[in-house]
Structure formats: structure tokens, C-alpha cells
Amino acid sequence: MDRARKPVIVYWSWVFLGLALVAGVLGLSGLAGAATGMSYVLFLLFFVAYLVSFFIGRRPPPIA
DSSP: OOTTTHHHHHHHHHHHHHHHHHHHHHHHHTHHHHHHHHHHHHHHHHHHHHHHHHHHTOOOOOOO
């Protein structure tokens, strides 16, 4: 392995370890369940907004 790439690999391994620890803490604290509920509500809200804009926006072009 190239000696110049080793510090980069070690850096990214520490970054992913930190992300895994944060994800583990959030998953065990119950915050993930609250985020799941909020994301479901937001998904439904934006999907309804998409459907409304899709059907409202389907008008024939103006005749010039």
C-alpha cells in the first residue's frame, strides 16, 4: 500500500467510526422513532403538494 494514502484511510475510518457512534446513540435513545414519524408526515405532505401542483399545472397553453 502506498504510504501517502495510509493517513487518508485512517482519517476516513475515524470519520465513519464517529458517524456509527452517533447513529447508535440516536437509534438507542428513541430519537430515531420520532424522526421516522416526522419524515412520514413530511412525505405525505409533499406528496399531496406534488399531486395538487401536477393536476393544477396541467392547463392548455394560452392561444396567442
